Amino acid sequence: MFSKILIANRGEIACRVIRTARRLGVRTVAVFSEADADAQHVRLADEAWPIGGPRPAESYLRGDAILEVAHRSGAQAIHPGYGFLSENADFADAVETAGLVFIGPKASSMRAMGSKAGAKDLMHAAGVPVVPGYTGEDQSPGTLAREAARIGFPLMIKAAHGGGGKGMRIVRALDEFIPNLESCQREAANAFGRDRVLLERYIESPRHIEIQVFGDSQGNVIHLNERECSAQRRYQKVLEESPSPFLTPELRAAMGEAAVLAGRAIGYANAGTVEFIVDPDGHFYFMEINTRLQVEHPVTEMTTGLDLVEWQLRVAAGEPLPLAQDAVPQRGHAIEVRLYAEDPDAGFLPGSGRLERLQLPAPSAQVRIDSGVVEGDTVTIFYDPMIAKLIVHDVDRPSALARLREALAACAIEGPKSNIPFLEALVRHPAVVEGRIDTGYLDRHLDEFIGAPADETDGADLLLAAATIALLRQEHDQRESARRSGDPTSPWAIADGWRLGHAGQRPLAFQHRDERIELLAQGTGGRYRIAHGSRLADVEGARLSEQALSLRIDGRGLRFHVSQGSGRVEVHDGVRRFAVQPLAMYRHEASGPEAGDDRVRAPMPGRVVAMRVATGDRVQQGQELAVIEAMKMELALKAPRAGTVGELRAAAGDFVEADSVLVVLED
Structure with missing residues (x-):
């Protein structure tokens, strides 16, 4: 086992790794940006080193700075957490070249999964079910249109590189294909630098089920059961649970075997997740492998009693897997939701600010809290606005849902707005209670989950x-x-x-x-x-x-x-x-000219990414004036009316506070 490790991450995952390492007698080194100087992971670690400015590109994405701290602190290994550099094959290679251990899979495994098209071909060759589609090199519009007609509709166009729901289009008829293809390619080029796409049959009303896999350096690969993540909004997971209420024992066994096949096909070591899409008839198809620990790993830990971070450390140190496949336990039911600083009533607009009050349920054998903040901390504009993960466990699914409702009722957040009311509506909704939610349900029926007026x-x-x-x-x-x-x-x-x-x-x-x-x-x-x-x-x-x-x-x-x-x-x-x-005690908005339609304000703190107009420009109502970025999200600000740009009060690159006036319009 290592004597000292560095955690190249922040927030709740950094805190999680630090606590596990401390239990194993391993010393920890944290790194932090200017925005995180007072963060909880900095306070928990045995030592912490600054690595740059507040933006990820200035700090947590700087592999060279992280490696320098590892050498200066005497760390033997680097745990990447999730996000940032966790799936960066070049960084994994650099860690090994520097004589350190990367606590995760080999760079070769990451590269095998780096292209959706290449990964799909590899899985098909290994005998893992894949969605019918086209992954070829020929990207001419004519070829893609012919392949689309062959595959049939509805059909999904997907960026071959990237993720996060970007570069994806659903097409339901051939005459809609070319416009959607061009739009998808533009978005993929802007987001990922490459416009290659793949085509695949679109599965209506699908379930999203993933299998936790683990491999070691001796060539052993096993799975640790499944998690269902079908409750999603804009391709982002909202609720995760284990076991899935949809799977039969036979389907569960088949998917577990397929996940192990997928892991062996790329020589997988350490923690990973094989993600599948499942149609209403129970046919499942490979989606991708996340070559890292997942945010939702606590539900697997709660239902197996295993510590996956401890497994990561032991496997990275060369130890074999602690259990064989037939010894993996499965007990009770666990559910996880994520508490975010965001406003569901305003389109889930991310929030920021000081947590004036953060009341969470007391941890117990049935309730777990994973958080990187405490009351008084600040949710910054630079990172994901997650406040905490709330995980519950009980003997069965109805009992776990009841416990989750009770735990959510005990939560209170003051400062930035939160998604707690949305989550409370979610865990009481019939589609969730009856276990029949599919990946598109929330987007189709979002109004069923947003708060009702007070006078009902x-x-x-x-x-x-x-x-x-x-x-x-x-x-x-x-x-x-x-x-x-x-x-x-x-x-x-x-x-x-x-x-x-x-x-x-x-x-x-x-x-x-x-x-x-x-x-x-x-x-x-x-x-x-x-x-x-x-x-x-x-x-x-x-x-x-x-x-x-x-x-x-x-x-x-x-x-x-x-x-x-x-x-x-x-x-x-x-x-x-x-x-x-x-x-x-309520702060009223300004009245008069300052509150009129002649001023365009920042709806949240953030960085001005682009200013689309100049002083003197004539604009139309709805025309894009500026783009601001905060918490991994870009927001376009549009003209509330037609007029002439009389004044610009910000420029690209500026950081602005909420309600700051960015553009002033004149008649």
């Missing part, structure tokens, strides 16, 4: 609960103010809206998403009559503790989990959450 019937009790908390808090604050004033018995210390001759009404106003909500309340001390629109409700027996509210609404006893902070009130009824901001 099933949200009325949540609104009344939030209003009750606001009333109780007003009364508490008024009493505290009177106590400090030296006249605590004054009748003016009672915040009940009393007026001479009649029972006073206390107006309440809240902001919920983009909606203003107004209510009128009478009463005090936990007993109120609250009017909202045409509804009049009686609230009695309201009692508020730090984390819970109990009350009766029109005679029904109810209990809500409560989260409060920075003026914000959030209530959770065990099924859904509802958050409001009292308008007295």
Whole structure:
């Protein structure tokens, strides 16, 4: 075993490797960018070295800087984590050339999988099922169109190099083929530098199932069961689980054997994932091999009881695999979701900022938290905005889903917006509960998972609960103010809206998403009559503790989990959450000319990638004016109306804050 390793990564995977290494008595070296000087992986490691600026190209993608730190620190091996240089064959070669051990597969295995076309041909030769298609060298439009007609429709055009959902088009008729081909080739050339494509039959309503494989330097390759990742949005995984609710024992065995065949075909060593697409009839086809540890590896660990990072270290040190295929355990059911700083209501726009509050469920044998941040840390604009991975385990799938719902209800994030409400809707949706979701379901039915307006019937009790908390808090604050004033018995210390001759009404106003909500309340001390629109409700027996509210609404006893902070009130009824901001504490947008349609603002912090116009240019409504980049995502900013560019307040390469004015339009 190594005495010291370097982790060439950041975030939760760096923290994960550090903790495993420490348990094995291995010292760790972290590297960090300027943006990560105070990050958790830096604080956890035995030593940490700076390697450059905040952008990945200035730091985590600098193989030369990482190798220099490895030599200066005396590290014997480098763990690449996932992302960044983890699947870079040139870096793996450079590590070995430097006399160090790359904790991952050989560069030759990576190169074999680097081209989708070459990988598909290799798997077909090895006897692994592949989707019918075309991977040839002849990329002329005529040849590709003939091959498309031969394969049949629907058909998918895919960039032969790259991933992440870029360079992909679904074509359903021959007359649509050439325009989609040209578009796909342009996108592939821009994203990956090469415009080669492959064609393959498009599988309708597919499931995405992957098999965890492991190989060692002695030539042994086994699989550690499957994970289903069919819940996806824009080709990005949202929920992962093991075992798959779709597979039969026979199909599971066949896919496991095919995955091992795939690993042996490229002489695979260390951790990897063979990904398959499965049609509704159970026919499965090879997609790709991810030559690294996957983000979703904890579900395999929870259902097998194995530590895959420990296996990585031992195999990289030359040890054989710890288990034979028939000894791999499978127990219970595990599910993982990823908590992101993003706004589902704004098209999942990534967020950034300080985590003013980060409340996560307590870890246990059934609940696991993998995170690279703690409360008070900052989610930066330079990297993926994942806050934490939440993984649960139980005896079966229904129990695991129930545990996941309970764990999500215990989460609270203040600062950047998060996807927690979206995840809560996801794990209660019939398509997920019944185990019938396919890879395109979320994109087809996204409106079923995004929060409903506050005035819907099933949200009325949540609104009344939030209003009750606001009333109780007003009364508490008024009493505290009177106590400090030296006249605590004054009748003016009672915040009940009393007026001479009649029972006073206390107006309440809240902001919920983009909606203003107004209510009128009478009463005090936990007993109120609250009017909202045409509804009049009686609230009695309201009692508020730090984390819970109990009350009766029109005679029904109810209990809500409560989260409060920075003026914000959030209530959770065990099924859904509802958050409001009292308008007295709500930051209003600017009015007048600064808030009009003559200013184009940055919707999030980021870097200006391109400025498409110059001062004096005449533009039309909807015309692209600028492109900004943050958290691996580019966002085009378009003209809100026709006009003339009167002023540019940023240039390509500038870093800008959210709401910064970038372009000013004139009539």
